[in-house]
Amino acid sequence: MNATIYDVSRLSGVSTATVSRAFSNPEQVREATRRKVFEAAEVLHYYPNAIARAMARQRTDKIAYLICKKDATILDEFYASICESIMRKVNRSDYQLLISTADDWHQTASTAQTKQIEGVILGGNAQAELVSELQSQNVAVVLVNNRMAGFDLPCVVSDERGGVRQALEHLMDRGHRHIAMVCGRFSPYIIGERYHAFLEVMEDHGLTVDASDIKMCDPDVESATQAALELLDRPDRPTAVFGANDVIAAGILKAARRLRMRLPEDLAVVGFDDSTICGMLEPELTSVHINCQAMGETCMDLLKALMDREPDVPRLTVIPTELQVRSSS
Amino acid sequence: MNATIYDVSRLSGVSTATVSRAFSNPEQVREATRRKVFEAAEVLHYYPNAIARAMARQRTDKIAYLICKKDATILDEFYASICESIMRKVNRSDYQLLISTADDWHQTASTAQTKQIEGVILGGNAQAELVSELQSQNVAVVLVNNRMAGFDLPCVVSDERGGVRQALEHLMDRGHRHIAMVCGRFSPYIIGERYHAFLEVMEDHGLTVDASDIKMCDPDVESATQAALELLDRPDRPTAVFGANDVIAAGILKAARRLRMRLPEDLAVVGFDDSTICGMLEPELTSVHINCQAMGETCMDLLKALMDREPDVPRLTVIPTELQVRSSS
DNA sequence: TTCCAAAGTGTAAGCGGTTTCATTATATGT
DNA sequence: ACATATAATGAAACCGCTTACACTTTGGAA
Numbered sequence: 001m002n003a004t005i006y007d008v009s010r011l012s013g014v015s016t017a018t019v020s021r022a023f024s025n026p027e028q029v030r031e032a033t034r035r036k037v038f039e040a041a042e043v044l045h046y047y048p049n050a051i052a053r054a055m056a057r058q059r060t061d062k063i064a065y066l067i068c069k070k071d072a073t074i075l076d077e078f079y080a081s082i083c084e085s086i087m088r089k090v091n092r093s094d095y096q097l098l099i100s101t102a103d104d105w106h107q108t109a110s111t112a113q114t115k116q117i118e119g120v121i122l123g124g125n126a127q128a129e130l131v132s133e134l135q136s137q138n139v140a141v142v143l144v145n146n147r148m149a150g151f152d153l154p155c156v157v158s159d160e161r162g163g164v165r166q167a168l169e170h171l172m173d174r175g176h177r178h179i180a181m182v183c184g185r186f187s188p189y190i191i192g193e194r195y196h197a198f199l200e201v202m203e204d205h206g207l208t209v210d211a212s213d214i215k216m217c218d219p220d221v222e223s224a225t226q227a228a229l230e231l232l233d234r235p236d237r238p239t240a241v242f243g244a245n246d247v248i249a250a251g252i253l254k255a256a257r258r259l260r261m262r263l264p265e266d267l268a269v270v271g272f273d274d275s276t277i278c279g280m281l282e283p284e285l286t287s288v289h290i291n292c293q294a295m296g297e298t299c300m301d302l303l304k305a306l307m308d309r310e311p312d313v314p315r316l317t318v319i320p321t322e323l324q325v326r327s328s329s
Numbered sequence: 330m331n332a333t334i335y336d337v338s339r340l341s342g343v344s345t346a347t348v349s350r351a352f353s354n355p356e357q358v359r360e361a362t363r364r365k366v367f368e369a370a371e372v373l374h375y376y377p378n379a380i381a382r383a384m385a386r387q388r389t390d391k392i393a394y395l396i397c398k399k400d401a402t403i404l405d406e407f408y409a410s411i412c413e414s415i416m417r418k419v420n421r422s423d424y425q426l427l428i429s430t431a432d433d434w435h436q437t438a439s440t441a442q443t444k445q446i447e448g449v450i451l452g453g454n455a456q457a458e459l460v461s462e463l464q465s466q467n468v469a470v471v472l473v474n475n476r477m478a479g480f481d482l483p484c485v486v487s488d489e490r491g492g493v494r495q496a497l498e499h500l501m502d503r504g505h506r507h508i509a510m511v512c513g514r515f516s517p518y519i520i521g522e523r524y525h526a527f528l529e530v531m532e533d534h535g536l537t538v539d540a541s542d543i544k545m546c547d548p549d550v551e552s553a554t555q556a557a558l559e560l561l562d563r564p565d566r567p568t569a570v571f572g573a574n575d576v577i578a579a580g581i582l583k584a585a586r587r588l589r590m591r592l593p594e595d596l597a598v599v600g601f602d603d604s605t606i607c608g609m610l611e612p613e614l615t616s617v618h619i620n621c622q623a624m625g626e627t628c629m630d631l632l633k634a635l636m637d638r639e640p641d642v643p644r645l646t647v648i649p650t651e652l653q654v655r656s657s658s
Numbered sequence: 659t660t661c662c663a664a665a666g667t668g669t670a671a672g673c674g675g676t677t678t679c680a681t682t683a684t685a686t687g688t
Numbered sequence: 689a690c691a692t693a694t695a696a697t698g699a700a701a702c703c704g705c706t707t708a709c710a711c712t713t714t715g716g717a718a
Contacts, residue, residue: 002442002466004673004674005674005675006674014697015697015698015699016674016698017699017700018697018698019675020674020675020676020677021676021677021696021697024676028696028697029696030684030695030697033697047439047442047443048443048674048675049443049445049673049675050443050444050445050675051383051389051675052384052673052674052676052703053674053675053676054380054703055380055381055384055673055675055702055703055704056674057676057677057703058676072413073413074403074409074412074416075406075409075410075413077404077406080403080404080409081404083403083428084402084403087428087429087430088430091429097427097428097429098425098426099416099426100416100419100420100426101420110376113331113376114377115379115425116380137331221608222608250609254611257611276606277605277606277609279550280580280583280606280609280610281609282583282586282610282611333703333704333705334704334705343667344668344669345704345705345706346667346668346670346706346707347666347667348705349704349705349706349707350666350706353705353706357665357666357667358667359667378704378705380703380705381703381704381705381706382704382705382706384672384703384705385672385673385704385706385707386673386705386706387706659718660717660718661716662717663714663716663717664713664714664716665712665713665714665715666712666713667710667711667712667713668709668710668711668712669708669709669710669711670707670708670709670710671707671708672708673704673705673706674703675703676701677700677701677702678699678701678702679698679699680697680698680700681697681698681699682695682697682698683694683695683697684693684694684695685692685693685694685695686691686694687690687691688689688691688692
């Protein structure tokens with residue numbers, strides 16, 4: 001069995017209270033005593049037991065990253081990327097990071113209570129019930145890649161509209177006037193932002209968008225390819241297409257190739273997300289880069305602030321995007 | 330504050346022992362009593378506190394998935410995919426899943442002890458010290474995508490050699506005799522398996538492999554493209570190239586396109602991993618599919634068996650691969 | 659009805675830390 | 689050297705649950 005604080009107390013000849021202080025509040029114990037304690041601990045291979053500590057302190061330092069999404073969760077590069085940055089930040093702290101999906105909000109909420117989770121980063125389109133349940137349990141909640149009306153919680157999102165603007169103005173700079181969009185049916189928040197931003201930016205620049213220049217598709221390559229074919233296989237086709245994400249953009253590239261179009265001469269394509277596939281496609285895909293690392297770090301900062309009950313934790317953080325220009329445009 | 334077992338005990342008029350049993354061993358308490366307990370619990374919004382339970386039971390049900398890798402960890406599609414399947418399995422159990430990277434083995438080991446982790450799934454090339462330290466702390470350890478000589482622990486790997494054989498024999502079926510390989514410098518275990526398997530299978534079929542038909546590269550597209558260009562930009566070039574993974578294969582496709590080769594007529598390409606990019610490339614990439622889901626599930630099964638101290642837990646599980654034929658070959 | 663085994667329930671002692679409060683040692687000023 | 693303020697330490701209660709053990713019911717069998 002592992003050594004306990006009593007073993008260390010006995011071997012070092014001080015009380016358990018002092019041992020405890022030596023580990024948790026070293027400045028409260030005299031240098032010499034502290035050394036005795038640490039020596040004994042070393043000998044006994046003692047490490048404080050986090051469970052017992054959580055029990056006594058009435059706090060667990062446990063936080064969770066919950067991805068609210070049906071199919072791919074951590075497999076989704078975007079959420080994985082945020083996860084990676086949260087993880088790295090957690091690694092330098094005393095928190096413990098649980099990761100899970102949240103299909104069933106009620107189960108998730110009771111699990112959170114059972115497992116004594118103190119803070120949650122909710123990714124994707126979380127159900128309102130989940131948030132209110134968690135908040136009523138005094139769990140700190142931060143939303144990422146989503147915004148929820150009627151709730152008082154910090155949200156971290158990327159600047160979707162700014163990103164769309166960057167993409168489109170880049171195409172306009174290149175001389176394109178007839179720009180179309182292929183839009184995937186993914187998370188309601190994202191779809192809304194990117195779609196509306198497209199219309200907005202086009203209007204801002206005095207360009208009209210015909211209904212036939214916007215195609216909806218399922219969020220997979222085949223469906224995107226099909227949609228792009230419909231868009232492009234006609235005489236008055238656009239000279240540039242904006243894909244609502246990289247997978248869709250990949251579909252557009254495929255369609256273009258099937259129609260024997262040269263890129264970027266005959267058609268410019270821009271994607272969104274700047275995922276790893278961009279560099280592997282031919283031509284390499286221009287895409288709007290989302291700063292996932294900043295998003296993850298911000299989430300952790302906000303969560304910590306919330307858990308520490310700091311006042312004035314910002315309610316909305318918008319992380320700027322950056323256009324990554326490659327050879328497809 | 331959350332309700333405790335005492336509150337439930339008081340409200341339902343039974344002892345805390347009975348309340349405890351009603352939740353943990355319902356069959357031990359009479360139907361009527363149980364109902365009283367659950368009703369009281371319902372009223373009080375009581376959920377058992379996992380921390381206190383862990384304390385009393387002397388077990389935490391905490392397990393961890395540690396990815397031993399420098400750069401991309403959970404961002405690596407392979408590890409993410411395994412993670413996803415572990416996660417889904419854990420979700421249907423009472424375990425808590427911690428996820429982390431393991432850069433520094435000593436810190437990782439002491440963290441595991443502090444946080445009272447009872448089982449660890451180690452992905453990637455874990456350091457031997459980490460494994461022995463964990464084992465000496467009585468932590469159950471399962472290795473995935475790696476094998477370690479001199480240790481007594483379950484390993485779960487995909488059938489790398491079988492996969493290479495599938496890929497090469499597929500190419501041979503298509504009539505290819507001059508097959509080359511571009512090999513990335515990634516994890517020592519993988520690189521060894523795939524590289525040696527290549528030589529082995531070629532020899533089995535009486536095909537000679539010239540040193541110039543094997544190119545090493547860094548594990549990124551650019552480097553792979555460069556390597557492939559060297560391989561292909563010569564008169565006696567191979568008619569088929571096997572990429573040690575999909576990223577490398579993508580580089581080969583790029584190189585082929587730059588050389589204006591038609592695929593699969595002038596050159597057949599096969600990758601390994603069957604990652605999501607395969608379907609987005611043009612032509613779509615034939616690749617060896619790794620059954621990550623099975624790997625993750627097997628890990629969990631083995632870990633559970635180990636933690637339950639079952640006898641005869643298998644030491645090596647090899648998960649078969651499956652060739653996914655697409656238009657690049 | 660009586661007796662006894664089996665089933666159900668209660669009492670209380672932990673699990674390994676933290677922390678309050680009381681006590682003792684040390685430092686400071688005169 | 690003494691009084692006093694302050695720092696360091698210790699004793700013991702407590703965090704919320706489990707479980708060994710003792711005790712009480714229950715339900716048959718005799």
